[in-house]
Amino acid sequence: MSKPANVFEGKLDAKGLKIAIACSRFNTFFVEKLLDGAYDAIVRHGGSLDNVDVAWCPGSYELPYVASRFLANGKYDAVIALGCVIQGATAHASYINGQVSKSLGQLSLESGIPVIYGVLTTENIEQAIERSGTKAGNRGFDVTVSAIEMANLAKSMNQKGKK
Numbered sequence: 379m380s381k382p383a384n385v386f387e388g389k390l391d392a393k394g395l396k397i398a399i400a401c402s403r404f405n406t407f408f409v410e411k412l413l414d415g416a417y418d419a420i421v422r423h424g425g426s427l428d429n430v431d432v433a434w435c436p437g438s439y440e441l442p443y444v445a446s447r448f449l450a451n452g453k454y455d456a457v458i459a460l461g462c463v464i465q466g467a468t469a470h471a472s473y474i475n476g477q478v479s480k481s482l483g484q485l486s487l488e489s490g491i492p493v494i495y496g497v498l499t500t501e502n503i504e505q506a507i508e509r510s511g512t513k514a515g516n517r518g519f520d521v522t523v524s525a526i527e528m529a530n531l532a533k534s535m536n537q538k539g540k541k
Contacts, residue, residue: 396431401432403435412462433448437461445459456529
């Protein structure tokens with residue numbers, strides 16, 4: 379079976395990519411581990427930390443605002459939002475998670491720049507520990523790999539459209 383003439387895929391090469399990372403200060407212990415994972419992914423995929431800008435904000439609810447400021451700058455290939463929201467006794471976490479994910483997705487669609495959701499949404503501290511660098515891996519690393527692939531996919535599609 380033959381393949382279509384125009385197939386787009388993002389490569390896992392961070393060389394030359396300019397990446398912005400918005401980090402929530404709330405649950406800093408976990409977010410710092412996610413950020414370390416993001417740095418690791420960038421370096422392991424050929425990127426330079428000199429091409430990474432990081433901004434810290436009070437909590438995950440503020441991440442879309444920080445992402446929007448990075449996007450307004452116009453110099454980034456991808457924006458990553460890192461945070462950690464742990465479910466408590468109230469529905470507060472659900473409201474935060476829903477609004478943040480919706481807002482980040484909307485920013486990505488409106489800007490044409492990949493905005494990657496890297497907010498841990500866990501039921502308890504144990505799950506946050508597992509997802510920030512222990513037996514379940516490091517979601518900061520994982521979402522950064524997605525950012526690298528999406529940034530390259532966007533570039534590939536933009537270049538093909540210009541020909």
